[in-house]
Amino acid sequence: MDLAAAADGDAFLEFVDYAISMLSSSSGGNGDESPGAGPAPARPPWGWAVAQVLKSCCAYSSGVTAAILLSDLFQSWTEQRKSLTAKRKVELTNLLKTRNRRRRLPNTITIDSIHEKNFLSPKSVLEAVVIDVFVIPGTNIYMLTLGDMWSTSTIDLYLHRRYYNYIGQHGVLKKGREVMLTGCCLRTAMEGSGHARILPTEYMVMLLDEDEDEDAMLLAAQFCTYSFSSMMLDENRNNISYSFYARIEKIESLEPFGSTERKQIVLVDDDDAKIKFVLWGEQVLLANLFSVGSMLALDRPFIANCVHNNHEESQELCLEYGSATQVYLVPIAQQEEQILLTPTQIRSQGSRLSCVPSNHMASQVTLPRDLHGSVDFSKYPFRVYVSDLHDKMVGVSLFGMVARQGRCWPYGVYVWFDLYLEFNKHICRVRLDHIDVNSLKVLLFHNLCGCVVSDQSGGLQCSFYDSENVFAWCVGQTAVEFLQISPDEYMELSEDERAMYLYTLQNESFTVAIANTSQRIEAYIEGEKSLPVWEITRAQKCE
Template structure:
């Protein structure tokens, strides 16, 4: 994207964000000497959305204005803390990886084999997380035994295998050496003096863990558990004569083989259409811990050009052409850690955690309930319509056409008609909405804006301008002000409401309306030629404003104003 387009799309604000990212990247490249071998360094480049959000957070904290030094100090502190947290997390993951390839945490009610031997006791409510060390038959019998070990113990213990699991033993079957299992409902046959050692009596409550990265387990899952779903069971009246196997749950996945299926019975003893799954005599439960999946994402030409303009001193072969991002359970790529800016033209199917910066071009209600709205945003590459989902009523404050906004937590999916749908949900993790045009700190933070002349406004309408002006004329139209502002280059007819109107009037609208009519005119006259710093946005696409009686509404809205002392 060329410099002219960049200037029209965010101006000095985004230029400072890029500068701050480059400063943080250079400070992280040397490392902090805190990483252990194999833990890997913290990411050298902060995510673009994270950097924007941190700058906006500082602007909200210092409403009277911020300096570049304050912003860089806050950013560096936040990035250092996050980098240390990421490094510590990697160390924990590395340690756990050495213990178990699934990197599972020990459950709160899990007991160890060492503690069983020490106490010579095992509660049926306890959970035992173990690995099968050996499978053998007691000599002279047909009774199978499992030798179990766990990652926290030095000793092992033998388990009498419940007969319902005998069919899972064999060279090519599931229950074998190296299989991880979880057991509960266990009782201990204690070791009596001179009569051998403690053993666990048979329990029918055993879950076997499958690993999708192991070929045999992956083949079992694909062959046995991908055919049926809850909806298929609902429609089949002979469902208990079919050997159903399917996935359920989110987080770790449950693979259920042959559950007993019954209709759910309400308190009034009436059957409903809901299904109730029961652990029957032929049921087997597998646990499939979810492994974090990642995907290589190629940079778009727009991003590469934008990256190149910032790193012009770096040879092109050293610039990133792709990044690795995590995928969620539904196969969507998580862009919350994406190091570069995402533009409207980059949006496509299966994206979550997306951040966008652009100008509002329309806002309208999508439902009579008032919890769904449509918002249209434009940047230098295009326009996108998104659906906003609120928990209650609109909670974002005033948002108008021409305002510059930052949004994070967007999701992108393809509809059944192959149309891209972009959505934002309030209070979802990572969701943020900031109206930059209304930020008080923007007027006093010279590092975040370049001053514009009023004569510049018609030539660059895609951003909020900061101008030094004098008040040439003012009219009060109820709670809305119509005013003419001027500088040495031009006069502009504009409007404002709310707190911005109070800044110009220097009294509340109610106080103004209480004045006698002749005093009102005199009061407005005394305000002329006073100097203000203003944020001004173009609202020429504000179609809903052109109603009867307002056909001559100015296209320029003053979103923020501050009197110059």
């Protein structure tokens, strides 16, 4: 080997080592790699790199530059990692499916649809999970590989620089983090120029999970110091970097300021103090990512005076989305409850579907629950009867005959009459056509509890209100309020631990709503034939 060949060999080997280092920095050199973080190696094999460089040199017989070689290497390395990244995507999306899923936002699209249409509207919402974080070789530009639980493919996003501070080993934005994006534009794939990518957008929120220790610590350490009331009372508020944690109560549009569109999000903190979070112009796209009931963690918002519809500033304070503002979201999970069909509904179903074998008939229906645990029956597929009504039902439609109506005074008088009326969650105006005076019945009711009052020993007594002890039963969320533990967690305890846990609950005080039910539910407890007639329908612990 002559000296010239040796010099060329050294240059070739130096370039291979340089290329490997550049690809390594793009594969997680930001410190996010950890054992088990993903199946793809952070550093390309040396033999693979040599083979790819030689392959590219042969393809460009007339000569090739270092930049072209690096570009080809990066493309090949990306394709090499795709299959391994896909395995990581399956693991992450399967993990998401096991969690309580939130309700899908109205404008949500899938990654598969982006690739199929080769188009992405700025008003669209992308709900995704971070599959990979890397740097484009030879630059300091961060890219995110995103996947969603509805798609088989992934897509790369150029990360906006306002989120660079959240990258790194201890940063929030890393593999496995759920994000929501809007205001996106697509850099479409052209022939010979790789695949489609999403251009940078500053309208991205990172999702937090209160059940994850890392996220819970972040919320407790950063967002539980200030309240809206303390900020409003602090005269030095413009010199303080505030962070708030509040529930989204309302999302509404405001009258435009000239030609500038506006939206406001009404936030409520733990002290029930309210404030408006106002978005201006293009910022209104951010409201596409919010949903009523979700928790918003707002870091360093801009504090300003509200501008009313007459375009005049007021003394009322509001929050705005400033250049240093960061938004985290704890989305409301879609709670559902399985409703068993009553015998009446099963019979009704059988009469309408007599041609269907009985073993194929529905025995239960899954319906969504709201923040207060109430079950929404607005899409219930069967007729609801009066005998089916119970606590925490909303969206119920009834058809029947009104048999009683009256007014209740401290010891009230009820007047009963018959009236035919169709109920559907609407308010009706009715006219009393006739009242049969001869059928008038007079009963005394206690206005505090609604129970019948009896005349005993010359005095009026309420059988319920005057008693000292009442045995009652409860189920569902109400039982959880009492036990302060979920059924699954309780069943995981040993027998001795269960007894000790229940013993600690004695003498605690609750505010409850209690109802008398004539429908007894058979108890699955040996030696017990039925539950008490009193049911606790709602409970709240007294502090």
